[in-house]
Amino acid sequence: AQTVTQSQPEMSVQEAETVTLSCTYDTSESDYYLFWYKQPPSRQMILVIRQEAYKQQNATENRFSVNFQKAAKSFSLKISDSQLGDAAMYFCASGNTGNQFYFGTGTSLTVIP
């Protein structure tokens, strides 16, 4: 089994500033992927970024980047130049070969104008 932990229930950031959301995980799998999903008030779950565990290079998608520390089992999300539309619940998740997802408890991000 896998566990995913998000220790920050709530975070806030000023518009245009940078914020980092934390995530740690525990797994005995050798092959796995890690994901960050965003869920705005509309409740649609949207994939933000993904990282293959076997890749050392950190994934980036425009203003979103991850800091993947495999040995520490840490997978944090950095949002640069925060925008009002970034306000949402963010879930960290891990996926394995059994096609199961393990979600963290989520971090609610507020963007302050």
Added chain:
Amino acid sequence: DTEVTQTPKHLVMGMTNKKSLKCEQHMGHRAMYWYKQKAKKPPELMFVYSYEKLSINESVPSRFSPECPNSSLLNLHLHALQPEDSALYLCASSHLGLAGGYNEQFFGPGTRLTVL
């Protein structure tokens, strides 16, 4: 088409009603999922279908009955639900395993269910 669709968007039902939720995808994914999500909580996995066969049932009460008629469709039949079953029901799909590349799940917009 990179979309998962769900109908209806909202559903209100009494405890004696029978209703169904529908999910559809045309991305060629062979894994489909049902999740239940309460407010401010992560999605809880209910069922997983792989190649149209039920592969995971997370000890869900029998008042929830899933069905996968073909590789594009997933239904969730509801009968004799309880008020505590009120939640957002999310459908998702993905490639199977890691062979298809990224196995990220694509989520539908959900059905907001209220049981009176």
